[in-house]
Amino acid sequence: MSLVKLTIKGISYSQTQNGAYALILNEVDGDRKLPIVIGAFEAQSIAIALEKEIKPPRPLTHDLFKSFADRFDIVVKQVIIHKLVDGVFFSSIICERDKIEEIIDARTSDAIALALRFSASIFTYKNILDKAGIYLKSNLSEQEGSSDNDDILSDPETFGIKEESNVAGDMYAKHSMSELNDLLNEAVEQEDYEKAAKIRDEISRR
Incomplete structure (x- = not known):
């Protein structure tokens, strides 16, 4: 199965689950988006990693993991969203230490929060994107009644939490x-x- 590279498009309030957020991943060589529901803590951690101007005075959990990994020469090379079961995405973190590669199971939200801190690439399989990928309008002026997700996704460089x-x-x-x-x-x-x-x-x- 072929891998498809993804980038982070933005974060929005989830319209389906109270207290949750929708992380939107964008297909690099295409127009499809992959929405993933994540928790508030993970949304905050991902948003802080994206927003360079905000520096926590104390390390968050994912920052601590990054410091721990750096101390022991562990590198996160890439993250792969490899399975989708009943609406739940499963991911793997590909790590390397002393030229030995290890694969670690992880929640997708945690895996992406770590990928950002290690500047690691994010991938999924084509069949998962075919199954769960959606198209969202990028030009809000073309149609009235655009959804909140359309709004937050209107700017590829925008991260944040839609009020x-x-x-x-x-x-x-x-x-x-x-x-x-x-x-x-x-x-x-x-x-x-x-x-x-x-x-x-x-x-x-x-």
């Missing part, structure tokens, strides 16, 4: 850039990364 309303943006609109930067630093120090992401979005908007 259900613009209340958060209005909340920070009155602050100056200097105040926003202070609030951002404060949120990171308090490890309130959801708040930090909202402030970062307001800074980026300006």
Whole structure:
């Protein structure tokens, strides 16, 4: 079975499961997207790895794993989403130490969070993409009534958590850039990364 390379397109609130998020992976040489439902902690970890401006004051679990692996010369070479059963994706982490390759079973959300930290490639098999891949519009102006996933996916470089309303943006609109930067630093120090992401979005908007 042939492998298909994927990149991370974005993160959105899951429309089907409360408290969960949808991680959207994009086919590198095609237009299909692979949506995967993940938990809030994993969504936060992936978002922080994507957003270079937010640096946790203390290492998160996946950062700790990266430090541990670096100390013992373990390299994550790639992640493969190799199975789909009853809507659940199964993944493997391909590691190497002293030129010996090992395959470790992992939840897909954890595997991708680690792949980002090791700059490792993400793959899936063509038959999985054929089964679960979807097409999403990238140009919101072409059609009214676009879904929330379309919105978050409109910019390939955008990561983040789609807000259900613009209340958060209005909340920070009155602050100056200097105040926003202070609030951002404060949120990171308090490890309130959801708040930090909202402030970062307001800074980026300006």
